[in-house]
Amino acid sequence: MMLTIGVILVIITIYFLVKRYDARLVLLVSGVLMACVAGTPMAALNAFAKDMTNAGLIQAVCSVMGFAMVMRFTECDKHLINLMASGLGKVRPLLIPGVVVATYAVNVALPSAAGTAAAAGAIFVPLMMSAGVHPAMAAAAVKCGTYGSMLNPGLAHNPVVAKIAGIGVMEVIAFQFKANIASLIVAAILITAIAYYKKEHKGYHAEGLEVDNSFKVNLLYALMPMFPILLLLLGATLVPSLKTDVPQAMIIGSALSLLVTRKNPVGLSNAFFDGMGKAYGEIIGIIIAAGVFVSGLTSMGLVKAFIDAMLNNPAIVKVCAAVGPFLLGFITGSGDAATMAFNQAVTPHAADFGMEIKQMGSMATLGGTLGRTMSPIAGATIIVAGIAGVNPMEVTKRNWLPVVGAMIIGMALLMY
Template sequence: MFTILGTAVIIGAIYFLIKRKEARMVLFAAGLLMAIIAGKPMAAFTAFTERMSTPGLIEAILSVMGFAFVMKYTKCDQHLVKLVAGGLKKFNLILIPGATLATFAINIALPSAAGAAAAVGAILIPVLMGAGVSPAIAASAVMAGTFGSNLNVGSAHNPFIAEIAKVTAMDVVKVHAFAHVLSVVIIAISLTVIAKLLKETKGYEYIPEGEQDNSKLNLLYALMPVIPLVILVLGSTVFPKILMGVPAAMLIGVILTLIVTRSNPSEVTKSFFDGMGKAYGDIMGIIISAAVFVGGMNAIGLVEAFTDAMVSSPSVAKIAATFGPFLLAVITGSGDAATFAFNEAVTPFAEKFGVSQINMGSIALLGGALGRTMSPIAGAAIVCAGIAKVNPIELTKRNAPGIIIATIVSMFILL
């Protein structure tokens, strides 16, 4: 009986997520309801308390978002985009795949899909359209690269998986890095082929609207967003003696940015802590709510039933880990809720299915990210479509084949 009631609650939660209700509210309410049905209401509150103070998650996620806010305030993010766009203009033949790969690379340093889509799209989409590329392909090329943030060590999911597997976030990134890079290459090639088949690679006449941003590129400013990543990568590979945590790398990046840009120290400090607050409210909020949701599932016995069913058929577990978060992300426009909930509930038991916790967490992460990249209602898709003045569904049509292929290939690589 409890299993049936719990399943009904989950179906209701999915319904409300599809209706784009507040994800944190839906997850928390569903978890609390399941705990109450099971007669264990404190299970939901205990999960809330435990997750809201998880040290490894908080320090990485908050510092990364604080750094991102500083990059936005100092406009270093815009200079990075101009640097990349300037290089792309010289290689017209690879403009479409180059835009996808460039967005992917920039999104690693600026770990927000919608934020990267706005910063990159405002420059690259007009560049592509000015070269004769159709607006739909131009917007699709930028949208297709907006899952690069998963290679940022401090991006929310990496510390989350690391906490489950009891490893470092860099260890997690090393496991799924190849699958991520191969995925974006597959998607970029697929989109280029589709553009050729649809004859949308040239012939479009672009007439710029409004005032254009002709400010001069500052190379030092452009390098600031990648400083923390360079420190973290070098510290984990070439110079292990300088190995440091994500917060230290982000703070060093902020200090160097302050020196290079000569910005107002008070405003830079305010931006950093505003970003930290935003990260706790938005990202940690979903993680905490997902913990409550899974706490309710545990209380009502659904996690045990689910894992028992998956243990008897490991192939089902692998498909569920990949396409569960993927499909929900396509439908809801957000991969976070599904991915966090799946990793909280199932990934700790990954070894029962013959898969390591890092690999299962990574495929759930990539599946959710790719599903969101294909969704016509994702925030990044709406931003890109708005800049190009096309319907977001046009982006989905062009990106879907490559994303589906990349998802299947990634499943075989990681699982």
Template sequence: MIWLGAIIVLLTFAAIIKRYETRMVLFVSGLLMALLSGKPLEAIDAFGKAMVNPTLVTVICTVMGFAYVMKLTKCDAHLVHLLAGGLTKFRAVLIPGTVIITFAINIALPSAAGCAAAVGAIMIPALIGAGVHPAIAGSAVLAGTWGSTLSPGATHNPFVAKLANTDVMTVIAVLTPADLAALAVVVITLTAVAYIRKEHHVEGQSVIDGNDLGEFKVNIIKAMVPIVPLVLLVLGSKQVQVIPEVTVPQAMLFGVILGFVVTWVNAQEISKQFFAGMGDAFGSVVGIIVAAAVFNEGMKLIGLTGALIEAMKHSESIAKLAATFGPFIIAVLSGSGDAATLAFNGAITPHAAQFGFGIIEMGQQAQVVGALGRSMSPVAGAAIVCAGLAKVNPIELTKRNAPAMVLAAITTMLVLL
């Protein structure tokens, strides 16, 4: 059954690569594995739970609704022209700058999908407007969505700190050099991929709504409106706490209201566009996440996820490779690094000294490679969000991010273990 599940997974990714309808492929594959396990209703239950996920659904739908309003009011065009007009003078920093900015914001906003939605709504259109290929624009944001590994609010940092009988900030301090080295590798590698593929600048693309960047009259106030929700989220985060905590839906709705106040566009049209954006987001972006939930549940029911984790647990003789590529591979396949990382850290990391490693080093290695694997997975929520904003297939982001994430995982292994 496990081998049959593995074949189905391979065929699933092959179908996605060949650009068959992603939602259909993921749903059918997951349901097929669930049927073979004799528990098809559990896959259907996963479908229902994902539809009403209180975190992802509210975040993604309100962000997309906000994006539609910004397009209606043309506030996004003012921001895009402002950023593109300045950044095009320093084209070399467009891609690396986006990765670094996203990474830094993800420390304050630990949710990968939430960060991807909030930052991507601003930076992806800006990059595309500046002439960067849409797939690279989406990849640049996705490539920074593992900054949460340095967040005190991330699940794994307190977990590893408890295992090592120390405080969270000590755990983060140990990881920081490895994370920064890996970030440099990601930035350099993704930028190189963009230049090799000649996607760092697409001729004729740096024109928005038929207007040349130099001729568009930028209104600074309108240009700032799309940034306000992001600023509120950062200032209200647990790590900053300059203002009371602000949720993503709250920030986006405030941005919609501010857009109306600044532009005085017909309120009825703003309402229509906001809810149109929410509907489109649910059908396209959330739809893929729901289908991916069925796929992940199918992998679990047929025993494939458990087998992968067990194989990783029993690789004690090659603990270094297991700590690196076990969570990484499972994260790529499932779109989440949490399950594999927690399983590894619960079973293997307490015995790190027997392998010649420190508990903090081994535990943090498992955490960071799980996050890196997720940042190249075509079924991860953050990848789906970025792909939706860039209007490309998620697999296109995987193809561009894979070299950077693999090299970064190896880099952290060399630094930590």
């Protein structure tokens, strides 16, 4: 009876997430309600209190979002995007795949998918349309690249997996690097093939959406968004003497951008701390809510039942890790809630299924992120569709095959 009630509550939770109710509220209420039904109401509140002070997550996520706000304040993000756009505009055959890769690179430095869609879309969509690319295809190309945050140490899921596995966040990123790049290449090739097949790669006449060719790119400004990531990668691989943690790298990057751009120090400081606060409220908040939800699942015995089912059928574990978060990411428009719940509830038991924690966690993260990338109701999809002046569903019609192809190749590499 308890399991039946739990399953019903989970279905109701998914329903409200699909209806785009606030994910934090839905997960919190669901988790508390399940804990109360199970007779352990304090379990949910204890989980809430515990996750409020998760040091590793707070340091990484908040510092990265603080740095992202600094890049917006200094307008270094605009210089990076315009630099990429100026290069792509000169090589027409590489325009569509180049935009996918360029957007991915921007999303590595600026981990918000919606923020990347707004910043990159404002430049790349008009660029492609002015070159004759169909508006929906232009929006789809940008959307295909909005999962580069997988390689950012501040993406909330990377520190979560690292903490569960007891390893460094850069080790998690290094493990998933090849799979991510391979999936990106597949997505770029497939979206280009679809554009040529539908004859949407040229012939469109844009009116009123021209690229601002008067924008003067400062190369040094353009390099600033990438600096902390490069510092972390160099320190973790080629130059051990430069090894540092995420918060330190973000602060160094912010300080360097202040020296380079000579912006108001007070304004830059305010931007950094505003970004940190926003990160705690919007990103850490989802992590906390997901923890409460998982505590409710645990109290009702659903986690144990799910794990027992997988232990008895180990062949479905890898499928669940990949497809589960992917489908929920597609349905809800956000891969965060599903991925967080899976990683907190199931990933710690990866060894029981003959998998490494970083392997299972990376599969769940990639699945949820790609599901959101394909979703017509994701914030980033709505943003690029709005810039292009098309229905969000038209974007999904064009990027579903590239995203599914990216998931297949990415999961294959992570599995084996």
